[in-house]
Amino acid sequence: MSITPRNLLDLSQSLIGTAVDEATVRCSIGRSYYAAFHLAKDFHRSLSQPGALPDRSVGVHETLYQQLENPTISQTDPKYFVSKKVAAIARDLKRVRAAADYELKQTFSKKVAQQAIDDTLRLKALVESRGGQSVNASTSASTQRTPPQ
């Protein structure tokens, strides 16, 4: 059985659906971020050619975002700027998720979790509106060129 980013987002939403403690809020932020990461990864895979690899070794997620922010497709391709936007938005969600997971002294409210969900839903709409899911994975760019971390 497999799941989709939508399933992760549904989980995020259900986690903060009722009165919740802060640990649950932080979990919700983490799930929203991973939904965003997978949406970004799928979008990158849908490009006709992968983005330029980073010039130095960075983490797997950052590698993906650097590829997305440096697309090698034509600037006239509607996906060119979408690719850059996906990188900027997912990277920002990553910052929130890192703080939620590692900064235990900070306070995270339900609003921050809801904001992460709304941002990811909008990211989903963005990649889907530009045919991010429409390209056959076997003929599209692959993130497998990403060096292992």
Next chain:
Amino acid sequence: MSTQPKTLCSQILSQVNARVKAGGPYLDSTSFEVRRLICEAQKITGDAYQAIERFITLGAIHQICGNEAEMRHNFSYAAKLDRSPRTAAAYCGALINMGYISEAQKEFVKAARPELGWLTCIDSLGFLSMAMTPLNEFYADAQSLKIADLSAKHIEDAKRIQKILQEDDVTDQIVGQMLDDAGEILRARHLMRCAPCPSGYQICEDPYDDDSISIRWLVPVATDTASEMTFEYVDRFVRRFDKMPRCIGFSFLGTLC
């Protein structure tokens, strides 16, 4: 011990600052509240010092109405009469509140030089305008002159932020441009952001990647609307910069559910 009475200027500015802190839509300049505030401000008359206070107060009132021309007009008169850091600091704050961050960086430099004596009170304007290079210089000067009682956390944060920005070749001017775009989005929606609490920036430590900075502006709108505003910002961001700054991110956070 008796309490020193507040000047009329302070009383009006307290009311303006409460509005700024809460954020929200610009006030209607024809509303009773604004007309009352303006009427009160115009009662500040007398010597040159009071004229300065009147212009600063009127500038601050016009700021919360989103009336940029009147805000600038009043502060420019105040600046003509007063070269002290007070007017520059007040103008810097108004520019930040209205989202003119690049300009605010310049006013911060005028107001915050440590020898002028205001650095401790207004160093937060340096963070809010992300004028990190002058802020670090001023901190260093103040420490060497031993003339200011500075927050160790602020000094440490300012150093770290500047280091993170420098490592990605991101200048204060670039950050200013980023935040100017965010300010334009706020103004287009006739919105003031909420006063940052506890600060407008966050240094993000990711164990698997480079440290970065996150700037989030709190806006009293639903999270879905804040998301729409963030995407509008990102659209400008990706078109403005060929080489997108990686070490700093910006987004809006809605404070209403």
